[in-house]
Amino acid sequence: MISEIRIVGFGCHRCADLHQRVTQVVQSLGLETTVVRDNDMLSPMRYGLLGLPGLLIDGKVVSAGRVLSVEELTRLLKHGQPIPPR
Amino acid sequence: MTVAVKQFYTRAAGRNPELTAWGIVILAAALWWIAYRSLPALAAWLTFHLFGLTPGSHLGESVAFFVYDVPKILLLLTGVIFLVTTLRSFFSPEQTRRLLGGKRQGVGNGLAAGLGVITPFCSCSAVPLFIGFVEAGVPLGVTFSFLIAAPMVNEVAVIMLFGLFGWQVAALYMATGLLIAIVAGIVIGRLHMEGYVEDFVWQIKLGDAGLGPEKLTWSLRFARSWESTKQIVGKVWPYVLVGIGIGALIHGYVPEDALAGILGKDAWWSVPAAVALGVPLYSNAAGVIPIVSALMDKGAAMGTVLAFMMSVVALSLPEMIILRRVLKPQLIAAFIAVVAAGIILVGYLFNLVV
Numbered sequence: 001m002i003s004e005i006r007i008v009g010f011g012c013h014r015c016a017d018l019h020q021r022v023t024q025v026v027q028s029l030g031l032e033t034t035v036v037r038d039n040d041m042l043s044p045m046r047y048g049l050l051g052l053p054g055l056l057i058d059g060k061v062v063s064a065g066r067v068l069s070v071e072e073l074t075r076l077l078k079h080g081q082p083i084p085p086r
Numbered sequence: 087m088t089v090a091v092k093q094f095y096t097r098a099a100g101r102n103p104e105l106t107a108w109g110i111v112i113l114a115a116a117l118w119w120i121a122y123r124s125l126p127a128l129a130a131w132l133t134f135h136l137f138g139l140t141p142g143s144h145l146g147e148s149v150a151f152f153v154y155d156v157p158k159i160l161l162l163l164t165g166v167i168f169l170v171t172t173l174r175s176f177f178s179p180e181q182t183r184r185l186l187g188g189k190r191q192g193v194g195n196g197l198a199a200g201l202g203v204i205t206p207f208c209s210c211s212a213v214p215l216f217i218g219f220v221e222a223g224v225p226l227g228v229t230f231s232f233l234i235a236a237p238m239v240n241e242v243a244v245i246m247l248f249g250l251f252g253w254q255v256a257a258l259y260m261a262t263g264l265l266i267a268i269v270a271g272i273v274i275g276r277l278h279m280e281g282y283v284e285d286f287v288w289q290i291k292l293g294d295a296g297l298g299p300e301k302l303t304w305s306l307r308f309a310r311s312w313e314s315t316k317q318i319v320g321k322v323w324p325y326v327l328v329g330i331g332i333g334a335l336i337h338g339y340v341p342e343d344a345l346a347g348i349l350g351k352d353a354w355w356s357v358p359a360a361v362a363l364g365v366p367l368y369s370n371a372a373g374v375i376p377i378v379s380a381l382m383d384k385g386a387a388m389g390t391v392l393a394f395m396m397s398v399v400a401l402s403l404p405e406m407i408i409l410r411r412v413l414k415p416q417l418i419a420a421f422i423a424v425v426a427a428g429i430i431l432v433g434y435l436f437n438l439v440v
Contacts, residue, residue, distance in 0.1 A: 009210065010210055010213070010408070012210040014208065014210065015210075041213075041411060042286075042290070044213070044214035044217075045214060045217050045218070045221075045290050046290075048218070049214050050178075050183065050211065050214055051206070051207075051208065051211040051214070052208070052211050053210075064179075065206060065208065067317070069313055
């Protein structure tokens, strides 16, 4: 059970896109997860992000610098990994 | 028929997804090539046959320019961005940081500039990337080489230059862009302005995200590149339309050599003026270049307009404002001064040579 999904960014439109997609997927999967939008300037450094937006699930960095697609996010939140098993 | 195609695809993808992915990409490339090659004939037919305009007339020339260049640029953008994104998926900022950590000046600058072109980079990443690099022991000058090369030698700019001026200009732009990034980085390094980085940067202990380049299958790699391509082209195409529209008007309506006086080779002050004008402007390379092309058509010198373009793309006010969070004003000023000087030199060089 995922308790928190955090989107780290400075507020550019890519971060907004990711936030919107995450919220959409969380809703469609009916998850009781808190979605946090983190615009704190120090956060990217704290998490060691070299690209924005950063996506963290339960405090662990899952992606940096990419806006994941709705399919990837769905797979990620359902199975714990964005890449489909071979 | 579409049902049959879908069934074929699903069976093929089930049996061998990698081969299917490659098959689709190769087929798409072939279609792209055919479309690209038929463009001149198609544009001419559309303008002078279907619309019945007169060749040589103002309207005729403008429309021909527009009808030919819009699909051409869009095709080029789609094709090359897809290619570049796929290549870039083999690299990551974390890997670049490891490669650059502790490298000496000179070699480090060259490597950083090269990596700046290849590593995936978005302007919002500038600050975390800067901090991450500096914390990992990448020398300040080397980090700057990376930060200058990444936005300047951007694939959209190179594609547009190639599409409108040919490969020599595009290649020259890339080469001089890299050169400016390397030399500016070395100069900034020599200035030893580490003291002008905001103090908190040195105090923060950087977390480790633990990410690296992911192991991706080809089908996934292509799928992601296509997503990215759609995103970028989707964002950029209005600018392309407007830019080419303005370019088409200039092309058809402004008399030849009208601009030679103000922007031509002999107006020595036009290069620094162009650079000064470019700094506060923030635009997509996609929108600016068609205008640049039409201006050149009317007598503006190549070096002047390229200098303008470089300064719009590499010295953007929004990026400076973002960097202000980690750099003190003196360092930002030094950065702007060194890069602007480099661009001005390149502008003069182009004016002499081309």
